[in-house]
Amino acid sequence: MTPVNWAAFGSAVPGLAAIAEERFRRHRHHVLATLRKDGSPRTSGLEADFRGGELWLGMMGGSLKALDLRRDPRFALQANPGEGTDLGGGDVRISGRAYEIGDGAGDGETKAWYVEEVEPPQPFHLFRTELTEVVRTYVEDERYLVVQVWRPGEPVRTLRRT
Numbered sequence: 001m002t003p004v005n006w007a008a009f010g011s012a013v014p015g016l017a018a019i020a021e022e023r024f025r026r027h028r029h030h031v032l033a034t035l036r037k038d039g040s041p042r043t044s045g046l047e048a049d050f051r052g053g054e055l056w057l058g059m060m061g062g063s064l065k066a067l068d069l070r071r072d073p074r075f076a077l078q079a080n081p082g083e084g085t086d087l088g089g090g091d092v093r094i095s096g097r098a099y100e101i102g103d104g105a106g107d108g109e110t111k112a113w114y115v116e117e118v119e120p121p122q123p124f125h126l127f128r129t130e131l132t133e134v135v136r137t138y139v140e141d142e143r144y145l146v147v148q149v150w151r152p153g154e155p156v157r158t159l160r161r162t
Helices: 006-012 014-025 064-071 107-118
Strands: 030-035 041-046 048-051 054-060 074-078 091-101 124-140 144-150 157-161
Touching (some): 006 054, 006 124, 014 048, 014 091, 014 124, 048 107, 054 064, 064 124, 091 107
Antiparallel strands (some): 030 041, 144 157
8 A cells, every 4th residue: 555644635535634634623632542562452642733744643752652653653543522422524533654753864854843833842752644544424414424434545435324
């Protein structure tokens, strides 16, 4: 599978990308799922950042979720549903792989750019993502549950259930 960053996803499916990004921008904190050493899931709060055509995941230095991603880059990111049961815009989940941006050759400039743009608390881990799936679920006309699924190289698949 060809790696796909946020910009490539946005070019392939601009409507779904705009809805997904708006859904994540609506709230500051979201839920990240990673895999522990033993393979069991770990969920953690996280601030996701869309900047420069990438979906970035920033984490406190030494955090367990960062150590999980160093060991196994697979992740799932769930948009904060907000208050109550009205998901306003639907539920959005992003899956993929996250790769740490270090301080060394090549990565150092990227991390310096990010620090200048965002001013995150130090020390921190920064991960660039490659997407493997984006899913949006919402209710249409108070009658249908609609699920839109996108995977790299495939058109959006839309399923409707009553």
